[in-house]
Amino acid sequence: MRDILLQSIWRTPLTEPRPPADDAESLELRAQLxxxxxxxxxxxxxxxxxxxxxxxxxxxxxxxxxxxxxxLERFGLKFVASPRHADLLLVTGPVTxxxxxxxxxxxxxxxSPKWVVAAGACALDGGIYAGxxxxxxxxxxxxxxxxxxxxxxxxxxxxxxxxLALMMKGRRR
Amino acid sequence: MPNLSEILDAxxxxxxxxxxxxxxxxxxxxxALTELLAEGEISLLGLWGDAGHVHMAVLATExxxxxxxxxACANGKFPSVGRHHAPAIRLERTIHDLFxxxxxxxxxxxPWLDHGRWRLRAPLGQQTPPLGQQTPPLGERTTPPAYDFVxxxxxxxxxxxxxxxxxxxxxxxHFRFTANGETIxxxxxxxxxxxxxxxxxxxxxxxxxxxxxxxxxxxxxTVACSLAFSRAVEAAMGVEVLAGAVSVRALMxxxxxxxxxxxxxxAICNDAAFxxxxxxxxxxxxxxxxxxxxxxxxxLMMDAIVPGGLSVDFGENEAExxxxxxxxxxxxxxxxxxxxxxxxxxxxxxxxxxxxxxELARRFACGGFVGRGSGRSFDARRDVxxxxxxxxxxxxxxxxxxxxxxxVWIRIKEVEQxxxxxxxxxxxxxxxxxxxxxxxATQACATEGLALVEGFRGDILAWVRVAPDATIERCxxxxxxxxxxxxxxxxxxxxxxxxxxxxxxxxxxxxSGHDL
Ligand code: SF4
Numbered sequence: 001m002r003d004i005l006l007q008s009i010w011r012t013p014l015t016e017p018r019p020p021a022d023d024a025e026s027l028e029l030r031a032q033l034x035x036x037x038x039x040x041x042x043x044x045x046x047x048x049x050x051x052x053x054x055x056x057x058x059x060x061x062x063x064x065x066x067x068x069x070x071x072l073e074r075f076g077l078k079f080v081a082s083p084r085h086a087d088l089l090l091v092t093g094p095v096t097x098x099x100x101x102x103x104x105x106x107x108x109x110x111x112s113p114k115w116v117v118a119a120g121a122c123a124l125d126g127g128i129y130a131g132x133x134x135x136x137x138x139x140x141x142x143x144x145x146x147x148x149x150x151x152x153x154x155x156x157x158x159x160x161x162x163x164l165a166l167m168m169k170g171r172r173r
Numbered sequence: 174m175p176n177l178s179e180i181l182d183a184x185x186x187x188x189x190x191x192x193x194x195x196x197x198x199x200x201x202x203x204x205a206l207t208e209l210l211a212e213g214e215i216s217l218l219g220l221w222g223d224a225g226h227v228h229m230a231v232l233a234t235e236x237x238x239x240x241x242x243x244x245a246c247a248n249g250k251f252p253s254v255g256r257h258h259a260p261a262i263r264l265e266r267t268i269h270d271l272f273x274x275x276x277x278x279x280x281x282x283x284p285w286l287d288h289g290r291w292r293l294r295a296p297l298g299q300q301t302p303p304l305g306q307q308t309p310p311l312g313e314r315t316t317p318p319a320y321d322f323v324x325x326x327x328x329x330x331x332x333x334x335x336x337x338x339x340x341x342x343x344x345x346x347h348f349r350f351t352a353n354g355e356t357i358x359x360x361x362x363x364x365x366x367x368x369x370x371x372x373x374x375x376x377x378x379x380x381x382x383x384x385x386x387x388x389x390x391x392x393x394x395t396v397a398c399s400l401a402f403s404r405a406v407e408a409a410m411g412v413e414v415l416a417g418a419v420s421v422r423a424l425m426x427x428x429x430x431x432x433x434x435x436x437x438x439x440a441i442c443n444d445a446a447f448x449x450x451x452x453x454x455x456x457x458x459x460x461x462x463x464x465x466x467x468x469x470x471x472x473l474m475m476d477a478i479v480p481g482g483l484s485v486d487f488g489e490n491e492a493e494x495x496x497x498x499x500x501x502x503x504x505x506x507x508x509x510x511x512x513x514x515x516x517x518x519x520x521x522x523x524x525x526x527x528x529x530x531x532e533l534a535r536r537f538a539c540g541g542f543v544g545r546g547s548g549r550s551f552d553a554r555r556d557v558x559x560x561x562x563x564x565x566x567x568x569x570x571x572x573x574x575x576x577x578x579x580x581v582w583i584r585i586k587e588v589e590q591x592x593x594x595x596x597x598x599x600x601x602x603x604x605x606x607x608x609x610x611x612x613x614a615t616q617a618c619a620t621e622g623l624a625l626v627e628g629f630r631g632d633i634l635a636w637v638r639v640a641p642d643a644t645i646e647r648c649x650x651x652x653x654x655x656x657x658x659x660x661x662x663x664x665x666x667x668x669x670x671x672x673x674x675x676x677x678x679x680x681x682x683x684x685s686g687h688d689l
Contacts, residue, residue, distance in 0.1 A: 049342045053367045056685045057392025057473055062342050063436075064462070067455035081340035097290040098366045099345060102337045128385055133296045134370035153392065155472060 039167070041087065044076040048086035048110065052103045052139065053093035053129075057153040058120040062090065064156045077163065083109040088166075089116045091143075092153075094126040095136040107143040117166060118145045119159060121152040128152075177215055177233045180205045181240055189620040191408040195228070195241035203244045204252050206231065211257040216538035217656075218625065219634045220254060220264040221649040222272035222297065227251045228649075230623065230634060232538065237556040241623060241636075246274045253279040260537045260656055271372070272298035286365035286688060289317030296373055325351040325359050333670065337366045344684035348673075355669040360662045368688040375648040380406065380612060383645040384479050387635070390650050391686030392473060396422075396429040397628030398650065398686075399478040401635035404559065405648075406480040409622030409639045410612045418482040419560050424495065424598045425465075425474050427591040430629040431502065432461040434584040434591070437681055441581055442513065444675040445522035450512060457505055464498040467491065481612050492599055499595055502588075510585055523578040527676030529664040530575060537660050540631020540653040542583040543680055547575035553627040565597050575664075577679040612643060619646055628653060630683065652686030 049062055065072040066079070080086050083106045095103060107116070118139040121127035126137035139145050149162030184196040198206070206229065209215045218230040218239065228243045244251050253276035255262035265276040266285035273295030287294065294301045325332075330351050337345035347363040371390060375383050387402035388395045400422055407414060414422075439454025462472040468491040469477045477485045513519065529539070534547035544551060552569040554562040570586035572579040621638045631653030638646040661680050668676060 050338055051342075051344045051367070053369055054344070054685065055389040055392040055395075056344055056683065057389065057395065057475065059342050059344065060392060060473065064455070064459060067459050068452055069456065069459050079342060083338075093367070094369060096367055096369055097292075098286075098288045098368055099337065100290065102345065102366070106338050128382075128389060129369045129371070129374065132370035132374050133291050133293060134368050134373070152475070153473070 041076070041167075044078065045088060045163075046078050046080045046086045047088045047090050048080055048083045048106070049090045049092070050083075050103055050106050051092050052099045052123075052142075053096035053135065054120065054122060055093075058092035058123075061153045061156055062092070062119070062159065065159060070156050070160065072160075083107075084111065086110050087114060089114065089143075091116060091118050091139045091145075092120050092123055094122040094129040094132075095139055095142050097134055097136060100136050100142055103139075103142050115146045115166060116143055117147045117149060117162060119149045119151075119154055119162070121150060124148050124150070174208065174212065174214075175205060177206075177209060177231070177238075177240065180209070181242065187243070187621075189409075189618065190241065191411070191620070191622050193239040193241060193623055195243060195621065195623075198242045198244055200244065200247075200252055203229075203242065203254075206242055207252065207254045207257050210254065210261075213536065216535075217254075217258060217260050218538070218632075219636070219649070219651040220261050220268070221636070221651070222268040222274055223647055224272075224298070227268060227274060228636070229254065230636070232551075237551075239557075239623070239625065249273060250275045250277045252277055256280055258536075260659065263659065264655065270294075271296060273301070274298070283321055286368045288320075288365055296370060297376070320363060322349050322363075323359070323361055327353075327358070329353050330358060346684050350670060350673070352670055355671070357665050357668055357670055357673070360665045360673075362658055362662060364658065364684065365688050367685050369685075371650070371689045372648060375645050378645050380480055380639075380643055380645065383648060385476060387648070387650060388475050388478075390689060391652055391654075391683040392475075393433055393683065394429070394628040394630060394633065394652075394686065395473050395475045396425045396478060397626055397633055398635075399476070400426060401624050401626035401628075401633040402637070402648070402650065403478050403480045404624035404626060405622040405635040405637045406612060406639060407622065408624060409620040409637055410480075410643075411620075412481050412612045414482050416561070420598050420601065421483060421487045422478050423561050423565075424487075424595060425469065425477060426627075427594045427598070428461060428465055428468075428495070429474065431588060431591045431595075432458050432465070433629040434588050435461070435502075437678065438509075438513070438581060438584055438588075440681075441523070441577065441675065441678045442519060444678045445519055447516065447519045450509070450519075453505070453509055453512070457502060457509075460501060461498060464494050467494045495595065496599055499592055499599075503592060506585075506588060513581065513585070520578065522672070522675060523576065523581060523679075525576050525578075526668055526672050527577045527664045527679055528575045529660055531573065533660050533663055534575065537656045539656050539660060540627075541629065541657075542580050542587065542631075543653075543657045543660070544631065545569065545571045546579035546583045548573045551632070553625045553632040557625050559624075559626065561598070565594055567594050577676060580679045617641060630654065630681070630686075631657070650686075650689065652683055652689070654682035654684075654687040657682045658687060 123139045126135050129135045130137050147166045151158050180202050186194040216232045218232050220229050226243050230241045255265045256278045270287035333350040336347040345366040349361045351359045388399045390398045435454050436458040439451040442450035465474050466472045469485050529547045531548040534544045534549045550571045567590045624635045626633050634651040636649045640646045
């Protein structure tokens with residue numbers, strides 16, 4: 001009864017993704033992303049997110065990728081719990097000195113071939129925290145970075161765009 | 174035993190500290206304050222270091238009043254507060270890590286934020302090189318000293334180390350569980366992994382940069398952090414904010430509360446393997462963020478609040494977007510509440526787990542839904558009554574059970590209250606321009622300001638000293654998590670390991686806000 005009630009209110013079967021968000025650009029972006037994933041990663045890409053000292057703003061937007069508007073998993077992009085299952089590390093934050101070793105070890109635990117995407121202004125060069133005694137100042141100070149997604153924090157659309165750019169970059173390798 | 178005003182009134186108020194008095198006390202009175210804290214007569218709001226000094230902010234009940242006491246550290250030492258009042262322990266360890274001031278008589282002298290990986294010790298104080306190092310080390314090349322976890326010895330006990338990198342999209346921190354089979358015997362937290370040195374970066378920063386730093390203390394509370402910082406600066410510099418901007422600020426604060434509460438209700442249920450709730454709640458959360466983007470130009474409303482006013486325009490068009498949003502949320506909530514309340518398998522997980530005892534919530538002065546789920550009725554909006562809340566009507570829900578279920582219900586009820594507040598603010602049709610009273614360097618000497626602001630997690634304390642040239646000399650921001658993380662260790666005892674994510678999420682403490 002409960003489910004029936006809910007379904008009648010939302011008018012969408014729960015097993016299906018929600019209609020994608022409003023604009024044509026997002027639609028286009030998502031279509032491209034699917035092609036990219038299929039062409040290069042044979043249909044699936046496992047992402048391990050690592051917070052290396054972010055303010056947690058970036059995490060909120062990365063979380064949003066999983067909500068029914070963006071529903072990243074339907075494109076084969078999936079967040080996994082262990083770096084050993086991952087193709088890609090999605091790293092945020094200015095890399096605090098206290099996280100430097102943990103980030104390095106997470107990278108080492110990820111099987112090759114692997115990619116690293118640094119997300120957010122801090123992940124590029126420390127951003128607003130650059131110059132602090134407690135920060136290494138950017139992900140590339142500690143591990144090699146393939147792509148940087150700007151923004152503070154990057155919006156979900158921008159994150160998708162960034163992942164897409166990586167697909168293109170990866171294909172040319 | 175003398176009461177708070179009897180202790181403090183013996184000392185003159187320090188000039189230029191607003192709006193509550195700050196007094197330089199002697200060691201005997203510092204100890205007397207510690208006793209009052211230990212007796213539960215007053216609550217600790219903050220304890221922080223400064224050049225050659227330590228400051229303590231306390232809250233007295235009935236009537237609610239706030240006072241700050243400062244003590245000069247003779248030979249770099251001050252009498253330990255944590256020895257008698259446990260909530261101060263981690264704060265004292267932090268003061269030692271950042272300033273080098275030593276709490277004499279402290280029971281726990283281990284470092285807290287300093288993991289031995291910085292280039293220097295006491296970065297905000299004497300700036301000495303790390304122990305055993307002549308030349309400053311650089312990151313991974315040094316092997317930091319091992320952390321001395323509390324040892325738990327007993328038959329059948331085993332340890333489960335978790336983190337700092339967790340299995341999800343979460344901030345880093347280390348949890349050391351000692352378990353007997355499935356049951357958690359003890360949890361010990363080790364935090365500090367996301368310490369970015371924000372207070373160090375604040376020192377000497379111009380107001381605009383400091384405001385951006387404050388907005389990034391904890392991204393999920395960016396509005397509340399900005400508001401706390403701005404109010405402290407405005408108090409210090411004697412800046413009046415126009416009524417329209419005050420209303421819009423509160424509007425943003427309530428939208429932030431709404432987004433976080435709704436998102437977290439879903440996430441808590443998801444940690445009890447009830448993904449349906451997460452799906453619906455995350456749709457609502459996304460709608461709120463999109464409305465915020467339309468209304469304020471940023472999904473999280475970062476940097477929209479600045480000392481003196483606002484950095485965004487808010488007019489009738491934007492107000493209409495928010496009005497529609499409120500209608501959408503009002504329509505959706507009853508079904509979600511019913512879904513939560515009618516699902517027995519979900520209640521089975523949330524009811525009775527992660528119980529935080531009332532006594533502990535009171536002693537630690539836990540703010541927000543953590544305190545209010547365990548019988549502590551304090552809300553800075555009502556009890557400090559900063560504008561515009563002094564002229565708005567709302568309830569502060571309180572429950573006594575202290576379990577995960579109680580914390581979820583407090584949030585559900587607070588969603589309702591926030592919707593009401595937003596409606597009240599919007600009926601008075603606020604329209605506000607950009608910065609309307611930009612603080613300028615006009616004062617002759619440094620001034621200090623204190624603010625207590627209710628974020629979605631609880632009360633955030635901001636304390637600033639502004640130099641005559643309108644740069645920040647010292648800024649301290651105390652996240653509500655400081656008084657919530659420690660009690661999670663107690664609340665989890667006797668629960669099963671598999672329920673930790675659920676209990677942890679129901680507290681949802683900030684790592685970044687705590688580590689700073
Ligand atoms: S980029 Fe911005 S939102 Fe992301 S972690 Fe850095 S400060 Fe926070």
